[in-house]
Amino acid sequence: MRHFLVYAVIRLGLWLLLWWVLALAGVGIMLAGVLAALIAMLLSILFLDRLRNAAALRWKAADERRAARRGPEVDQDAEYEDSVLDDAERDGEIREEDR
Template sequence: MRPFLFYAVVRLGLWVLLWWVLTLFGLGVVLAGLLAALISMLVSILFLDRLRDAAALRWKAADERRAQRRGPDVDEDAEYEDSLLDDAEREDGPTDGTEPPDPAGPESLPELGDGDGLSQDELRGEDR
């Protein structure tokens, strides 16, 4: 927590110092505050990278410790749904990666008869 707190205090101190200097130059209080925020952000990005990195590493380590204490996240609903799918797959038998034929697909259509003694090519030609 110390690196994060130190980084925050340095940034806040930088903002206050810039705000005070800008108000001394005769800028309005609000405009000086906005410009001080912008300038302090740019200065902290350019020059305070070591402090920022230390704070970020400390924050990440604390987050990882919290995640370890909580344990793995288990979605009970997803586990239940997966078990239902596994049971249904066992009842249907093993799948070999191919899908069963579609009952509304072309396999379920009846065969065309000879009709009036015309072949399939002749029938298609007439339809055109």
């Protein structure tokens, strides 16, 4: 969580700094906000990849731990359909051209 918070705070700070500089330059408040968002996004893609990857890996690891605790997902409908098809196949009801 720490990596994600650091990454988010740095991106927000970068956006605020760029917005303030562009607003002081006379671009206009709304246009400065949009331009600051685009520039901050590009700069974070270029220079904050280590933080972004660390945050993503931590997020992925936490998601995998949650999935492991839940156990395998079982689709009851698919299980039933498979059993009906298996029974039909054993009884010879499924023809070769239906496959």
